[in-house]
Amino acid sequence: MTEPESPTDPLRDLASQQSVRVGAAARAGPLLDGGQYASVLAREFNALTPENTMKWTPLRPSADSFDFSVADQVVAFAEENDMDVRGHTLVWHRQLPNWLTSHDWSRDSLMTILETHVKTVVNHYEETYPNRIARWDVVNEAISGTSRRPSIWQETIGPEYVALAFQWAHEADSDAKLYYNDYGIAGTSDKSDAVYDLVRGLVEEGVPIDGVGLQAHVLTYPPPPTEEAIVRNMQRYEDLGLDVAITELDVRVPLNTDGEDGRPSSEQLDQQADYYARFANACVGAPNCSDFRMWGFTDAVSWIPNAYDGYGAALIFDETYEPKPAYDALARALGESSGDGN
Numbered sequence: 001m002t003e004p005e006s007p008t009d010p011l012r013d014l015a016s017q018q019s020v021r022v023g024a025a026a027r028a029g030p031l032l033d034g035g036q037y038a039s040v041l042a043r044e045f046n047a048l049t050p051e052n053t054m055k056w057t058p059l060r061p062s063a064d065s066f067d068f069s070v071a072d073q074v075v076a077f078a079e080e081n082d083m084d085v086r087g088h089t090l091v092w093h094r095q096l097p098n099w100l101t102s103h104d105w106s107r108d109s110l111m112t113i114l115e116t117h118v119k120t121v122v123n124h125y126e127e128t129y130p131n132r133i134a135r136w137d138v139v140n141e142a143i144s145g146t147s148r149r150p151s152i153w154q155e156t157i158g159p160e161y162v163a164l165a166f167q168w169a170h171e172a173d174s175d176a177k178l179y180y181n182d183y184g185i186a187g188t189s190d191k192s193d194a195v196y197d198l199v200r201g202l203v204e205e206g207v208p209i210d211g212v213g214l215q216a217h218v219l220t221y222p223p224p225p226t227e228e229a230i231v232r233n234m235q236r237y238e239d240l241g242l243d244v245a246i247t248e249l250d251v252r253v254p255l256n257t258d259g260e261d262g263r264p265s266s267e268q269l270d271q272q273a274d275y276y277a278r279f280a281n282a283c284v285g286a287p288n289c290s291d292f293r294m295w296g297f298t299d300a301v302s303w304i305p306n307a308y309d310g311y312g313a314a315l316i317f318d319e320t321y322e323p324k325p326a327y328d329a330l331a332r333a334l335g336e337s338s339g340d341g342n
Contacts, residue, residue: 011327012046014334020283020290021084022334023047024297025248028070031077036321037301042081049086049247049293050074051303055095060117062099068124075129086247086293087125087136089181090118091165093151094141101152110156115168122172135177135291137213137247138169143182146194162198163207170208181213181247186279187225188233196236203240211243211288216279217295219311220253220271230282238288245291246283250314251275251326252304264313273325276316280333 008014015022023045030037041048052058053071061067078085091114105113118138125133139162141149148154153161162180169178180199185192195212202209214233218224225233234244251272253264264272283289296302298317305312316327 008328008331008335011044011330011334014331015292016046018284018334020292020334021047022330023049023084023086023291023293025049025051025088025293025295026074026077027051027296027301028053028074030301032070032073037298038077040317040321041297042077042083044297045083047084047086047291047293048074048078049088051296052095054088054121055092056100056117057095057097059121060097060100062097063113066120066124068128072128075125075132079129079132084135085129085133086245086291087122087133087176088247089137089140090121090169091138091142091153091161092140093149093153096152105152105156107156107158110152111161111164114153114157114161114165118165118168119172122169122176126173126176131175133176135179135211135245136169137181138165138178138209140181141183142180143191143194143198146190163202163205166202166207166209177210177243178208179211179213179243179245179247180209181215183215183217183248185212186214186216186218186233186246187229189225192233196233199237199242200240203242209242211245212237213245213247215248215295216246216250217248218251218275220251220268220275224251224275224278227278227282230279231286234282234286234289238286242288243291244283244286244289245293246279246289247291247293248295249276249279249293250295250302250304252308252311252314254310255312256310269313269325272313273329276326277329277333280330284333 011022026048053074166178182195185195237244253268283292296315299313299315300319304314
């Protein structure tokens with residue numbers, strides 16, 4: 001199979017001209033198998049987020065053991081291709097191993113388990129790949145609605161688990177940038193305000209937090225936040241002295257409406273492209289945003305169809321690795337801003 005050519009300079013070249021990281025979450029299986037998935041990823045992006053391999057279930061087979069074998073291969077690929085790695089994620093309420101969730105832990109015991117996990121994982125990469133993982137999503141999705149999400153961490157340790165995780169990560173690697181990461185907070189909303197209040201509290205308490213990751217798993221309809229709302233949200237974090245990052249962007253399309261044979265229509269693809277550009281323009285125009293990543297890059301390998309029945313086509317390359325209008329929109333957003341600095 002002949003690999004499709006990029007219709008312009010690769011996105012990584014456009015982004016690098018203004019010191020922006022542009023990247024995608026990478027799935028270990030197709031990445032390590034090589035082929036088109038790996039070559040297009042390396043060609044187009046200067047940043048990579050391991051999709052699942054650094055989460056608890058694959059990384060922590062038992063309370064007393066860690067398995068870095070697959071995650072290390074993903075990081076090695078990034079190193080070989082000069083790609084920035086975003087560590088994802090140290091603390092989450094999902095994808096936890098059965099040995100952890102099936103036991104009734106005491107508060108002290110669970111704190112020890114969590115501290116050991118955070119420090120061991122961060123130390124492993126600080127020692128094995130010095131400076132390769134310069135930023136971590138430390139705590140992921142601790143807010144549900146406008147309040148703390150019920151989880152093993154919240155219910156057993158208490159709300160202070162968030163601050164503790166940041167402190168432990170900082171102790172393991174004082175040079176790494178540490179982020180809180182969540183969905184539904186790219187613009188302004190009740191949840192966005194709740195996350196802002198959480199983060200502001202951490203800053204006021206002197207917790208070592210450096211930024212906020214704005215996930216953006218959005219639909220073509222209803223539309224995502226306006227560019228102005230995204231910019232306003234980024235600005236209030238800049239006022240706190242924090243960076244922001246677009247960490248998990250995808251724009252899913254309903255496949256049972258306008259298109260033929262379950263494929264998106266040209267109108268849907270154009271709308272999708274506009275929304276990708278909306279987030280890119282907001283990021284490249286914000287002085288505290290220099291990290292723009294999608295949750296995948298090709299519809300051939302995407303979490304969307306399994307997670308959202310009737311939806312798909314969420315990424316910037318189609319199932320055959322041909323660039324879609326969303327790719328062109330990103331290239332324009334990066335190219336038009338090229339040289340402005342960030």
